[in-house]
Amino acid sequence: MKKPEAAYVHIPFCSQICYYCDFAKVVVAGQPVDAYLEALIDEWRGYTISNLKTLYIGGGTPTVLSPQQMKKLLSALTEVLSDTADMEITVEANPGDLSDEMISALADSPVNRVSVGVQTFDNRLLKKIGRNQTADEALSALTRLRAAGFENLTVDLIYGLPGQTLDDVIRDVAQFLALDLPHIALYGLILEDHTRFMQLERMGKLNLPTDDRAADMYEYIVSQLTAAGYGHYEISNFSKPGFESKHNLTYWDNAEYYGVGAGASGYVNGVRYKNHGPIQHYINSVDKRVTADTLTEHQKMEEELFLGLRKATGVSVATFDAKFSQSFSAVYGDVVDKLAKTDLVSYDGQILRLTERGFELGNEVFAEFLLDT
Numbered sequence: 001m002k003k004p005e006a007a008y009v010h011i012p013f014c015s016q017i018c019y020y021c022d023f024a025k026v027v028v029a030g031q032p033v034d035a036y037l038e039a040l041i042d043e044w045r046g047y048t049i050s051n052l053k054t055l056y057i058g059g060g061t062p063t064v065l066s067p068q069q070m071k072k073l074l075s076a077l078t079e080v081l082s083d084t085a086d087m088e089i090t091v092e093a094n095p096g097d098l099s100d101e102m103i104s105a106l107a108d109s110p111v112n113r114v115s116v117g118v119q120t121f122d123n124r125l126l127k128k129i130g131r132n133q134t135a136d137e138a139l140s141a142l143t144r145l146r147a148a149g150f151e152n153l154t155v156d157l158i159y160g161l162p163g164q165t166l167d168d169v170i171r172d173v174a175q176f177l178a179l180d181l182p183h184i185a186l187y188g189l190i191l192e193d194h195t196r197f198m199q200l201e202r203m204g205k206l207n208l209p210t211d212d213r214a215a216d217m218y219e220y221i222v223s224q225l226t227a228a229g230y231g232h233y234e235i236s237n238f239s240k241p242g243f244e245s246k247h248n249l250t251y252w253d254n255a256e257y258y259g260v261g262a263g264a265s266g267y268v269n270g271v272r273y274k275n276h277g278p279i280q281h282y283i284n285s286v287d288k289r290v291t292a293d294t295l296t297e298h299q300k301m302e303e304e305l306f307l308g309l310r311k312a313t314g315v316s317v318a319t320f321d322a323k324f325s326q327s328f329s330a331v332y333g334d335v336v337d338k339l340a341k342t343d344l345v346s347y348d349g350q351i352l353r354l355t356e357r358g359f360e361l362g363n364e365v366f367a368e369f370l371l372d373t
């Protein structure tokens with residue numbers, strides 16, 4: 001069986017907890033970080049990985065590690081790889097953690113892409129969402145990353161924040177465009193359970209923009225990014241040509257990948273698995289996996305659609321037919337006929353893709369592709 005060509009490594013520590021975040025993470029203070037890294041490196045070595053196209057180190061916040069811990073981690077992850085020269089190797093970073101020493105640790109390793117969690121360039125809003133960084137720190141980090149030789153830089157921006165106006169969004173977009181970076185991931189704020197924002201919302205204290213106002217923000221951002229030459233290549237992602245995230249395209253192509261670390265998910269040999277989330281459980285467990293599900297063919301088909309439709313290139317009927325025992329038209333012909341009458345998808349008999357409006361209302365479309373399992 002073909003081995004996965006992508007790997008995700010999870011560092012579940014953060015210096016603070018953002019008010020909107022439901023990722024697998026804990027505050028780093030007091031955590032057994034070194035023991036965690038040892039356990040993670042053991043898990044990594046257990047896969048006997050030697051060839052990858054992409055490696056993504058995310059979190060949490062990987063740059064909350066000390067520069068020495070980061071060097072040790074990067075060295076252990078990459079020493080087993082036969083050739084890192086053509087790989088995409090990404091590290092997620094918090095602007096406030098990017099000291100010159102941390103940037104040197106990244107620049108002296110095979111890491112060649114850095115994803116910086118900017119979220120907004122507005123200090124008032126940064127405070128409101130629980131980020132412990134300033135806009136100046138983000139701008140300084142990006143400047144120093146470039147000076148250290150990193151060209152492939154991406155930032156995350158969030159819109160629809162509490163108290164955010166369209167004018168605030170216009171300023172964020174102008175600041176992003178002035179930086180002339182090759183890639184951006186754009187997210188509308190989603191209220192998740194067990195977050196401080198959800199608590200505030202339940203108390204009626206959040207003051208979110210209305211859905212219409214959030215839609216105006218989204219449409220404004222998309223129009224500005226596309227006018228500036230960024231391709232909207234995935235629902236949440238925009239890039240200059242050639243800077244699409246190879247790692248994330250692995251997910252959207254429904255290809256397999258290793259997931260390593262506490263709370264990480266992976267997909268290997270047809271099995272979707274999830275590791276123990278609590279740090280001590282992860283460190284102490286021999287088998288790191290807490291769930292491991294072999295997907296049925298119907299589940300694989302659904303995922304092919306859910307993930308593939310996130311891309312501007314859409315879902316290829318020929319690829320679907322080659323992967324599965326039933327043809328695309330036999331499984332989804334009726335659904336596609338129905339959706340083709342809306343302005344949410346386009347279909348030419350070979351490729352099914354979401355329209356710009358479909359990108360905005362993706363979940364409505366995805367629900368149509370659920371099958372009886």
Ligand code: SF4
Nearest residue numbers: 014017018021059060
């Ligand atoms: S958004 Fe990122 S930095 Fe903030 S708590 Fe979540 S994982 Fe940590």
